[in-house]
Amino acid sequence: MxxxxxxxxxxxxxxxxxxxxxxxxxxxxxxxxxxxxxxxxxxxxxxxxxxxxxxxxxxxxxxxxxxxxxxxxxxxxxxxxxxxxxxxxxxxxxxxxxxxxxxxxxxxxxxxxxxxxxxxxxxxxxxxxxxxxxxxxxxxxxxxxxxxxxxxxxxxxxxxxxxxxxxxxxxxxxxxxxxxxxxxxxxxxxxxxxxxxxxxxxxxxxVAPPASPAETVTQAMALVHDVDKRKALRHLLNTEEVKNAFIFCNRKRDIAVLQKSLERHGFNVGALHGDMVQSKRTETLDLFKKGEISLLVCSDVAARGIDVQGLSHVFNFDVPLTPDDYVHRIGRTGRAGKQGRAFMLATPDDTKLVGNITRLIKREIPMIAIDGLETAEFGDEDARPRRGGRGGASAGAGRGRPEPRARAPREERPAREERPAREERPVREERPVREERSARDDRPVREERQPRESLAAAEARRNSEPRRDRDRGGDRRRRRDDDDDDASVIGFGDHMPAFMLRSARPRPAPESIVEAADQGQEG
Missing domain, CATH: 3.40.50.300 (P-loop containing nucleotide triphosphate hydrolases)
Incomplete structure (x- = not known):
């Protein structure tokens, strides 16, 4: 038609x-x-x-x-x-x-x-x-x-x-x-x-089974260790007849790292991801379409809707997290009846992700070897991935894959030598019992305190004392007379503060003050 x-x-x-x-x-x-x-x-x-x-x-x-x-x-x-x-x-x-x-x-x-x-x-x-x-x-x-x-x-x-x-x-x-x-x-x-x-x-x-890759795209996969992925990618770029290519990564931070790595090795490469400003994204994509940039390291933002005439290759540097993304990525090449080639770099941690892709497209992805690099093996289906965000590990990539690598048995540890029994410690000698204190009756009996004089008598006696005797002393306490031990007692206890003694005695009349002053001059 x-x-x-x-x-x-x-x-x-x-x-x-x-x-x-x-x-x-x-x-x-x-x-x-x-x-x-x-x-x-x-x-x-x-x-x-x-x-x-x-x-x-x-x-x-x-x-x-x-x-x-x-x-x-x-x-x-x-x-x-x-x-x-x-x-x-x-x-x-x-x-x-x-x-x-x-x-x-x-x-x-x-x-x-x-x-x-x-x-x-x-x-x-x-x-x-x-x-x-x-x-x-x-x-x-x-x-x-x-x-x-x-x-x-x-x-x-x-x-x-x-x-x-x-x-x-x-x-x-x-x-x-x-x-x-x-x-x-x-x-x-x-x-x-x-x-x-x-x-x-x-x-x-x-018009076609959903999420099925075009027949015009030749697919291949290399199984390498994670540390060898960049070297494997450079090998494919040098050995394949790459006119222009998309290189897909799962994480945006890996895009910048891979771009700088390829630039150091002399490749003409650009970057494209969702965090870039629109003007920079448009400029980079225009340069790629014009041929001024031959390689474009990108995220899944380029997996839909970007139609580049005659795109020769697609490289999946990371295995897509969802199998549908794999179909969309490799669909950027082999368009309008033209032939295209798509390569994917997988690691042992990608066992489950590769299995999901093969089940979706209902075919096995052919395996290739990279010269100079050791071919890895898929991990155990029930093993957990060693890296975050890569999904679990299950369902292998296809039939005829190598068996999981068996682990070497652990060497038995030598038995520990029995420790010698602890030596018996000598029993401590019992401390001699302290002699009982003498009975309370042996203590000397305190002399009975003599009854205190009345408050009125103490005030009368204090008023009759010279003023300088009353105020003498740094602690402002009354001076005791040798012949009267209880002379300082007014209310309670022998240590009455001076301010209480002052406040307790009445203010002397003016005549009494004059008399006290005369007596002090005579003394």
Whole structure:
């Protein structure tokens, strides 16, 4: 079948001819007629089969008539990543160049004001990531009640990135009388549930087993020790005829380390991951497409939607944590019927991850050896991984794998010599019993205290004493007379403070004070 038989408009067919395409892919052949009829479509096909053109070509034909109003786009396409959104916008520019359709790209990392200006002028096609679309909607810069065609692309990736609640919120703002196109590379139960909720009597289109790699990709795997992975990668880059290649890592911090390592060995390499600013990501990807960078160390952000013409190789420096990611990674090569090669470096800790991949793709990945490096062996299926974040270890990579390496028996330890019995310590001699103290009756009996004089008598006697005798002494206490031991006692005890003695005696009359002073001068 030819594109001219699908019912597309003449201007779209003209743009397709300019690209050199004449025959549609299976997903395009089956999906385009249903989209042109206005039916909801549920499309499931492996990556690299042309799903993007499967909905962009009929949308351009349908939107050719009509005009968009300010802040009210006529169609909406949701993409999980900025790179995939940019890829779809390029597809609209390529196939819609003979149309006067307006388009806006709403992604993070770009200036708000420029995006708002495009929305104010009115757009026919709105391509957005969920987060930026919600931001502009909450600011009142966009209205979604005039959407005629709604597209959810890479729905399984949306699920992996946690965008499903945002998508449900966006769908609640859309009109019910719309056409919905739902495309995904895999169809897990959660995606099926969303499709049933969003679509109305959809036409399901499945052209290939879900999550199956293309037949045009040659796969191979090398099993090495973790410390030899960089050396194994350099060996493959030097021995293979690598025109350009993606090198995938699981962790962002490993991307920078691997990039610097390859640069030190003379390779022309760049980096791409989600933490980079959008301008730097776009610049790096443009340099790679132009051929100024031949190797791109990247995360799974490059596993979807990045279509590089003639990508020769894909290297999985780390085994993907999920088997679906393996299919998407190697799907970057071998596109549009061209041949591609994909290599994966596995370690003994990746036993379970490799087993999950082989079960998903229903085939064994051929094993290769690296010259100068020892070929490792898969670990025990029940053994735990020695590194965090790599998953457990179970299910081997395939049939005919080598048996797990047996552990050498431990040497028996020599028996410990018995310690000699402790020598009996001599019994301590008993201390002699202390002599009993003498009875209390032997103690000398205290002399009985003589009765104290009355308070009145003590005050009279104190008033008759000279003043200097009363105030003498640093501790301000009365001086005792040798012939009277109890002369200082007034109230209680022999140690009465001086201030109490002063406060206790009455203030002498003026005459008595004069007399006391005269007596002191005479003395």
């Amino acid at each position: 030819l594109f001219s038989e699908l019912g597309l408009g003449p201007d779209v067919l003209r743009a397709i001819e300019d690209k050199g395409y004449t025959q549609p892919t299976p997903i395009q052949e089956q999906a385009i007629p249903w989209v042109l009829q206005g039916r909801d479509v549920l499309g499931c096909a492996q990556t690299g089969t042309g799903k993007t053109a499967g909905f962009t070509l009929p949308m351009i034909t349908m939107l050719a008539s009509g005009r968009a109003r300010a802040r009210m786009p006529r169609s909406l396409i949701l993409e999980p990543t900025r790179e995939l959104a940019a890829q779809v916008s390029e597809s609209f520019e390529t196939y819609g160049k003979y149309h006067k359709l307006s388009m806006a790209l709403l992604i993070g990392g770009e200036n708000f004001s420029e995006q708002v200006k495009k929305l104010d002028r009115g757009v026919d096609v709105l391509i957005a990531t969920p987060g930026r679309l919600i931001d502009l909607f909450e600011r009142g810069n966009i209205m979604l009640n005039d959407i005629k065609v709604f597209v959810i692309d890479e729905a399984d990736r949306m699920l992996d990135m946690g965008f499903i609640p945002d998508i449900e919120r966006i769908v609640s703002k859309l009109p019910k009388s719309r056409q919905t196109l739902f495309f995904s590379a895999t169809m897990p139960p959660e995606i099926r549930r969303l499709a049933d909720a969003f679509l109305s009597t959809p036409q399901e289109v499945t």
